[in-house]
Amino acid sequence: MISILGTPIASVVAAAAILCPSISAFLHAEPVCPHSNLPRTDGGVRDALPLRSAVNVDAAGDGPVFLRYTLYEPRAPRPPGAVAGPSSRGNAPIVLLHGLLGNRKNFQTIASALQVGLIVRPRSVYSLDLRNHGENGRETWRQSMTYRDMAADVIRTLDELGIQKCVMVGHSMGGKVAQAAALLHPERVEGLCVMDIAPVRYTEEDDPNWRTIREVVDALVTVDLLAGKRDADRHLRGRIDDPALRAFVLTNLEDVRGGDGGKAAEGSRWKINIDVIASRLHEIAGFDPAPEAPGGEGATSHPTYDGETFYINGGASRYVRHSHMGAISALFPNHMITTVRGAGHWVHAEAPDDTVALLKTYLER
Numbered sequence: 001m002i003s004i005l006g007t008p009i010a011s012v013v014a015a016a017a018i019l020c021p022s023i024s025a026f027l028h029a030e031p032v033c034p035h036s037n038l039p040r041t042d043g044g045v046r047d048a049l050p051l052r053s054a055v056n057v058d059a060a061g062d063g064p065v066f067l068r069y070t071l072y073e074p075r076a077p078r079p080p081g082a083v084a085g086p087s088s089r090g091n092a093p094i095v096l097l098h099g100l101l102g103n104r105k106n107f108q109t110i111a112s113a114l115q116v117g118l119i120v121r122p123r124s125v126y127s128l129d130l131r132n133h134g135e136n137g138r139e140t141w142r143q144s145m146t147y148r149d150m151a152a153d154v155i156r157t158l159d160e161l162g163i164q165k166c167v168m169v170g171h172s173m174g175g176k177v178a179q180a181a182a183l184l185h186p187e188r189v190e191g192l193c194v195m196d197i198a199p200v201r202y203t204e205e206d207d208p209n210w211r212t213i214r215e216v217v218d219a220l221v222t223v224d225l226l227a228g229k230r231d232a233d234r235h236l237r238g239r240i241d242d243p244a245l246r247a248f249v250l251t252n253l254e255d256v257r258g259g260d261g262g263k264a265a266e267g268s269r270w271k272i273n274i275d276v277i278a279s280r281l282h283e284i285a286g287f288d289p290a291p292e293a294p295g296g297e298g299a300t301s302h303p304t305y306d307g308e309t310f311y312i313n314g315g316a317s318r319y320v321r322h323s324h325m326g327a328i329s330a331l332f333p334n335h336m337i338t339t340v341r342g343a344g345h346w347v348h349a350e351a352p353d354d355t356v357a358l359l360k361t362y363l364e365r
Contacts, residue, residue, distance in 0.1 A: 045115075046071045064149070064156035065140045068129045070104055072115040074122035092190040093124040094363070095154065095166045097174030100213065100284060101249055101272065103134035106171070110348050113356040120364040123167070128157060130177060132273035133252075141273040145280035146288045147180035154181050158188060167363065171195040171348060172319075173284055180289045182305040183331060192309045192332070193362060195355075196317050196345050198324035199331050201286040209318060209345070210285060216240060217278050220249060226267050229255050302331060309335040310362045312355060314343040 047070045094114060096107040104127040111125045129136050131153050132145065142149070154177060158166060167190050170178030175197035182189040202210040219239035223232045232253055233246060240246045252272045277284070289303065309332040313320045320337075328335060338358055343351040 045073070045112075062142060062144075064152040065131050065136060065142065066160050067131070067153055067157045068104070068134060068136050069157065069161075070108075070111070070127045072111045072125040072127070074118065074124060075116045091121045091123045092165045092167055093126060093163060095158070095163075095168050095178075096125065096127040097130060097154070097168065097170035097177050098127075098133070099172030099174050100277075101133070101216075101252060102171075102174075103251075104129045107169075107348070109352050110356060110359070113352070114359065114363070117356065117360055118363060123363065126161070126163075126166075128154065130174060132276055135271065138273075141276065143276055143280075145276065145283045147176050147283075147286075148184065148288055150177045151181040151184055151289070155185055155188060164188070165190045167191040167193070169193040169195070169359065170197075172197050172345065176284075176287055179305075179331070180287070182307065182309070183289045183303040186303075186305050186307065189305065189307060191307060191362070192305065193312065193359065194309065195312050196314050196319050196347050198320045198328060199287045199289075200324050200327050202319075203285065207318070214281060216245070216249060217274070217281055220252075220270075220274050221278050223253070223268075225269060229253050229268050232268060304330070305332050306334055308362075310358075311335060311337040312347055312358055313337065313339050314345055314347040314350070315339045315341040316343060317345040317347070319345055 047068075096104070096111060098104060098106045107127045111127050114123070114125050131140070131142055131150055154168075158164075165188055168178035168181060170176070170193075172195070175194040176199065178189075178192055179194060179199050182192045204211040204214055219236055222239075223235060227235075229250060233250055236246050236250070240249070252270055252274070253268050254271055256267045256269055311320065311328070328337075340347050340351045340354045340358075343354070348355040
């Protein structure tokens with residue numbers, strides 16, 4: 001059941017939501033129509049790997065990254081006068097940003113539903129791999145995980161794709177990246193949707209969910225890469241009890257095949273930059289575009305985003321609390337907050353139909 005509230009949120013149900021509860025079906029979702037970075041055939045879905053010659057890599061190795069993405073082109077029947085594409089030619093595209101330890105495939109179900117479900121305002125949908133995550137490749141890895149830098153990656157990607165304005169939709173860490181981009185580059189963000197995260201710093205002392213995240217990341221650093229992925233799963237059982245959560249984080253680990261035709265694993269390697277993620281977890285916990293005063297009420301001087309901002313929160317999650325409302329109101333004065341009752345932190349995975357319905361209402365308003 002969906003509860004839509006006004007600007008001041010009435011309450012947030014006090015129940016713990018950890019990094020990734022009950023996502024087994026979500027983990028095994030298959031692509032609608034996967035393609036390489038070749039011209040699109042049928043299906044309207046294209047995976048695109050940014051060219052690595054002068055586009056995806058900076059000589060200094062510390063500049064913004066052109067991020068890997070999947071493009072979902074509109075497939076809904078278009079009524080007379082409706083158009084799709086970059087904002088210069090019609091409806092601004094949607095950019096989807098995943099959470100910590102995730103990748104662009106986490107939004108596959110939502111992207112596919114929007115691809116066919118937006119009738120009045122059909123839009124292209126881009127799902128991105130954020131820095132040090134997904135399939136961006138080790139040559140793009142960076143030492144920083146600040147939201148200013150991650151927002152700069154997104155803006156560079158928009159520039160490379162020729163997108164002047166977009167609607168940003170982000171979950172958790174991706175929601176913070178989307179909020180940072182809106183605050184720092186408001187002229188590029190036509191609309192903003194944030195899933196179950198506030199523009200505040202989270203701490204292990206005050207938030208058991210963030211304590212769980214720290215424990216999970218610390219456990220991943222201890223994985224013996226000389227062993228295979230199956231051995232890594234056995235090792236993590238002693239530190240990560242939830243099998244669904246364990247399966248989720250292990251999607252970031254791949255076996256390294258030997259010279260016997262690739263049948264036997266000769267070790268494993270992380271597809272994500274786990275060492276930097278672990279060492280920069282304090283940056284991910286914070287929100288550097290708007291330094292906060294004690295208590296998370298926001299600083300006296302900060303940027304604001306005046307565009308329409310839509311928060312979709314899980315009713316069984318504690319990531320957005322009444323104490324965060326001051327920071328949200330100060331930074332995003334034109335906001336609305338919606339709670340999906342019974343859903344946890346992974347609201348788009350646990351309640352995909354409700355999430356799609358809410359996004360469609362927002363996007364076709």
